[in-house]
Amino acid sequence: MLYSSDDCEGGDVLGILGLDESTERVYRELVLAGPCSVDALAVRLGLGRASVAEAVEALEDKSLANRNPVGLVQTAPPQLALGALLTAQRHALGQAELTAAALEEAYHAASAQNAHELVQVVIGADQVLQRLEYLQLNAESELLALVQARVEIPATCEGEAESVAVQRGVRYRVVIERAGLDGPQSAQSLSADVPMSEQLRVVETVPTKMVIADRNTVMLPLSLPGLDRSAADGPMALISRAPGLVNAMLGLFETIWQRALPVRKNGDEAVAADGPRQALPTPLDLRILSLLLVGATDAAIAKQLGLGLRTVQRRVAHMMELAEVSTRLQLGWQAHERGWLR
Structure with a gap:
């Protein structure tokens, strides 16, 4: 009323x-x-x-x-x-x-x-970040996100709002660009500080940064050609509950999610094979392997995880011995067949 x-x-x-x-x-x-x-x-x-x-x-x-x-x-x-x-x-x-x-x-x-009221434009870095926090704090069941390596909109899903949402049982599925693994914050974002309930995957590129809350609200970065940046007072974002737009963005997310590679987080347990107990890779081995499979070099992996280059090479050689293979390509295939990265 x-x-x-x-x-x-x-x-x-x-x-x-x-x-x-x-x-x-x-x-x-x-x-x-x-x-x-x-x-x-x-x-x-x-x-x-x-x-x-x-x-x-x-x-x-x-x-x-x-x-x-x-x-x-x-x-x-x-x-x-x-x-x-x-x-x-x-x-x-x-x-x-x-x-x-x-x-x-x-x-x-x-x-x-007025159908146009289904779409709201938010202007300014502080306003955009606050709306992002609202989406996380008010999410009831699920939050989906695409994260680009370099964008002007504030960080997509991190900080206190994420912790509160996870404690309330909100499930996160996040796809990040592979270039994001090369940044100074990447090691931290893939560490044990990332909630174990959050699923992370990596692709080469994502077309846009995006957050979808509970499959009914989408937030996208927005730029208007020819708009004076000083008048806009910083970055802009679009927030919409319009079913057509939300469904289109859900389809885009699921398509990218299906072709993305999973990232093993610190603390994940190795999956034991059926039959007699076999030697298994350690959680550190599996983190190295997941980064190797998304295209990271030995040097990049060493930098990401704070290890020496020789340590990374020894751990890869150890996994090749466990898988009884002679090449890294064969190691990737055997890791999939043995369920190491599920």
């Missing part, structure tokens, strides 16, 4: 999130009315322009509102914006959580008549 004008006078319900009464009134009006100028908001609410401008600035500081490409003030979907704040304070925010759900209903009811 939509809020009436009387409902919007309902007081400082969101005060626990740091919104005073006038700021909350401005936020509710934006949810109901859609993108507005500061002057239009002041007229609609009967408030002074300076008071409304101050409220809009407070909403922008909390990432509850931002300016669209034509300069109007707009809100993010309330479940994305408020949900991240509620996650950190859920034990004390029961009433605010109910308010967020009501605002979500009002938002979708107000925007249902």
